Amino acid sequence: MEIKQQLYIACKNYIEQRIATIEKAIHSAREASTDDTKSSAGDKYETTREMMQQEIDRNATQLNEALKLKQVITAINPEHSSAVIQPGSLAITNNGSFYIAISAGALNINGANYFAVSAASPIGAKLMKLKKGDSFQFNGKTYSISDVY
Incomplete structure (x- = not known):
């Protein structure tokens, strides 16, 4: 799956x-x-x-x-994929992987940690509409997006 x-x-x-x-x-x-x-x-x-x-x-x-x-x-279609981060996207960054959906905190799937965040959360809002290769600042750290699913 x-x-x-x-x-x-x-x-x-x-x-x-x-x-x-x-x-x-x-x-x-x-x-x-x-x-x-x-x-x-x-x-x-x-x-x-x-x-x-x-x-x-x-x-x-x-x-x-x-x-x-x-x-x-x-409202999220888990099979939909987009180059631009939107609800339902999985953003892989140098400082963690973020699933844009609801604020459910850390989720461990197959031994890897992912953070389920709302698009309205502070980090979710920063991630929205970005794409692979983009960077942003959050809490004094630079996040570089290496992939978007």
Whole structure:
């Protein structure tokens, strides 16, 4: 399987795992909210319900962000190749290999490290629209692009 397809699958798995974790946290908070019975002191019951509601709201926000990431990754065709860096491109530089998709951090594929970065991230924005042979400065380092897939 081509490396870009493996990176794409790794990013999709990252998102799916994140969504599942958030949904589980929301479910747990809802259960905790409904399990706390009124037999305890009234104020304590209301405080617990409010805390659980805040937890649900926080997780709902994270779930929305994860669903947006899912839309971003779904819009990428892992088989598309371009000479110019764009979402879905794999840029090989002298200071690391960057897969432009979502911010998923370091991914290890077949013993090699790749960085999954969003096009909107600081380094992703620098890489966008560059091509093989181009260079750019980031955090005091010069990055030279040796290949784009």
